[in-house]
Amino acid sequence: MSVFDVLKERGFIQQVTHEEELKERLANESVTFYIGFDPTADSLHVGHFLTLMAMAHMQQGGHRPICLLGGGTGSVGDPSGKSDMRRMMDRTEINHNIECFKKQMQRFIDFSDDKALMINNADWLLELNYVQLLREVGVHFSVNRMLAAECYKQRWEKGLTFFELNYMIMQAYDFWELFNQQGCILQMGGDDQWSNILAGADLIRRKESKPAFGLTLTLLTTSDGRKMGKTEKGALWLDGEKTSPYEFYQYWRNVADADVEKCLSLLTFLPMDEVRRLGALEGQAINEAKKVLAFEVTKLIHGQEAAENSRQAAEALFSGSGSLDNTPTVNVTSAQLGGKLLDILFDAGIFASKSEGRRLIAQGGLHLEQEKVSDPDRLLSQDDFTDNAALLRKGKKNYYRLVLNQ
Structure with missing residues (x-):
């Protein structure tokens, strides 16, 4: 050929x-x-x-x-x-x-x-x-x-x-x-x-x-014609400092079912027989194809180790297995305790603006551990941490570990 x-x-x-x-x-x-x-x-x-x-x-x-x-x-x-x-x-x-x-x-x-x-x-x-x-x-x-x-x-x-x-x-x-x-x-x-x-x-x-x-x-677009590769923070960058390997992995893990085969075909070197087999999966099984897509693309951009770490972090969050160590981390100092959670997350770059954070909180889209954050003036305290760590969820699929540095 x-x-x-x-x-x-x-x-x-x-x-x-x-x-x-x-x-x-x-x-x-x-x-x-x-x-x-x-x-x-x-x-x-x-x-x-x-x-x-x-x-x-x-x-x-x-x-x-x-x-x-x-x-x-x-x-x-x-x-x-x-x-x-x-x-x-x-x-x-x-x-x-x-x-x-x-x-x-x-x-x-x-x-x-x-x-x-x-x-x-x-x-x-x-x-x-x-x-x-x-x-x-x-x-x-x-x-x-x-x-x-x-x-x-x-x-x-x-x-x-x-x-x-x-x-x-x-x-x-x-x-x-x-x-x-x-x-x-x-x-x-x-x-x-x-x-x-x-x-x-x-x-x-x-x-x-x-x-x-x-x-x-072809331009990289979704099945309904929208440009692919846009995130809440902007473009999906190849630089791991601008888009972390975990965020990169999660983007491909969460693509629409209809886009899986196209992405596997264009963005991996998998043989086309395998691409078609994975693309034909339906229902819950299509999630296995998305995991393959996310792993293969992350491996090409960031290397085998980063892809493995990202996969483990995702499995720890969504299925209770694997390691949380590779989830994106927000370091919190003891001096920040008692400050507003919203301000701390804005300073860490989790929100592009404080108004974005307030909107998400008003929509019920921010969780600290199992608690929905409903007050934009909520303070962060020592009690929010277990073994100096706390899990933050922004929206439905974006997770971060808050790590307290004493």
Whole structure:
């Protein structure tokens, strides 16, 4: 089975240019391809993870990935799927984020012996001569066609800046540059990148009269079309400091029944026969499939030990077996005793705001041990702890251990 068939069977592929020609090349030669990552935060999130999984499948199929880090394009910001202009970042922040990305990518992609490349588009974009760019590239872009692209249409009513209008040209230039530098003939990316990817493939075909291809990947969405990977605290990050391995595990443990098979297919390397078997389970049995999903995805991101610890913590909370040691911990000092529980939890980052905490308490969604917390001014005392520990439940599924440090 060729890698194209693998990606198709697992549900990665959304749109392809010149499909038959690309399938033939992937089946018969080693293809250099790239995916771009703009450093808009100091960690990759689970949406990036899906594209890294596609990259890993391609590499396993004998093809060479380029992870293109957007040190240049990140200075502008992609308007795709955004209702407002992205926050502008300075060079220091962009470079810091790039270094964070590099460490995370190395867990999934083998960069040894030039099996994959990591390249920063700042190397060429920041040195570009504007008039030269207009002459070499600008003449190949129709403004009418650009404005018809979905990524720009969504911004049209709120106002699209000339600054952002250049993003498509910069991304197309990246593809052309990698074509000339590295023989890269395929750009892959999320399906919201279709217009930008088409622009790059078209630029190469126009300027070089040689084949170039585009392929978009499915976006990670729930069965009813909502974007997956959002939590109460925001994005589901790959950095364990921003989203703990336990929180990460619990997210996948609690996905909707209808999404289990899709997630197993896209986010694990389990054989498809096993994916289909697990996805077909019904009733209570589907929980076993969710446990497999949570363990496999957490193992890929955080390692075997963290996945085991997260599984044990979940089993301790929900079935009375296993160890609670790996449940997320909130350290409480003796000096905090007598203070408001709400303030202590806010200071620990359990609530994004005190108003969020008050709302949850009013809705009956906060429990300390077996007691429902009904008073937002409730004080925390020594009596709340057994052996210097107390179990806190936020909502239906989020648990924390309060540990008293005397």
